[in-house]
Amino acid sequence: MLTQMTIIDFIQELGSNSPAPGGGSIAALAGALGGALTTMVCRLTVGNSKYAGVQSEVENILAEADQLAVWFTKAVDEDTEAFNQVMAAYKLPKATDEEKGSRSEAIQQAMQQAADLPLTVAEYCLKVLAMAQRVLIIGNANAASDAAVAGLMAHAGLHGALYNVKINLSSIKEERFVTATQAKIRTIVAQDNELHEQLLKNASKVIG
């Protein structure tokens, strides 16, 4: 498992001439780092009487960000697994027409999974971005730059994941899947634009 590797070893493996792990796993890792940083800011806020007025809101954010950080951590490995499934499908035999047919079907199925996972990564990054921009304003002011970095990581993870959706989408033949996914991408990008702008505004207000 990638996430059982030390950070030093993971970075070395990432830079190797093997295409996996690649950008998809890094987008998920960015989500995990953003989610975890958000929980740190929450933990530095919960129980602090200076922030008594926002305790229940921050506790709710903490619970959700905790779950998301766990989900993203699993997705680091799952994205590389989904990529490997696509590679495995391409290596299926294609000597007969029947083999060609089942190979093509296996590729299409693996491609849809490899597009679906980063789409969920992007959707969940949106949640982390929303929480990060909020705790940047209401959370412990000493951790303002941490909340800002959490939001930036979520924003980067979101767009990184969407590039992975798009590159897989270009090989998918089922039009309904392609059209539905493209519509989801547009919705995510629009929401990200608003939340990212809010994050920068909040950061400029609190940090300078």
Place this chain on the structure above:
Amino acid sequence: MLTQMTIIDFIQELGSNSPAPGGGSIAALAGALGGALTTMVCRLTVGNSKYAGVQSEVENILAEADQLAVWFTKAVDEDTEAFNQVMAAYKLPKATDEEKGSRSEAIQQAMQQAADLPLTVAEYCLKVLAMAQRVLIIGNANAASDAAVAGLMAHAGLHGALYNVKINLSSIKEERFVTATQAKIRTIVAQDNELHEQLLKNASKVIG
């Protein structure tokens, strides 16, 4: 050492109620991930006859990105160390005027180091961003989304580092240091704007 932890353990430690590691280390980690992904794209390009015309340029990028990934990996620990030095300085005794004086001097010195390190992180993220947007266009097209993610990580690391510079800068009294650092921030942000725009253009051209 943080970078000797497994990714799972690091994410858990990041989310704990201890302020370190925090956003500064994550900005450096984003630079390391962006640098390593850039080297992967280079390694998938070097030796491939389809990209014969860009071999020497990609080899040069590979050598520089390799060095930067190593530097960033060290900076993950160094940023947390710099933060701990600031905390240690605040805990120095302040009973007498002399103690107050040396405590204040120690805080200022630690603060300047804690601002200098993320400033270098931001400068080096700019280098990774420049290389990522370039290999996105000239490198192996199968790794285009990896190059795009590399650039996004560098861009996020850069702005994350700058938030850490700014938050430390607000406690630094030496005006010359503050003015010089603010000028450097402006230069970095202007260069990042151009390179990030180029990255998005290249990604849209190659990935869609």
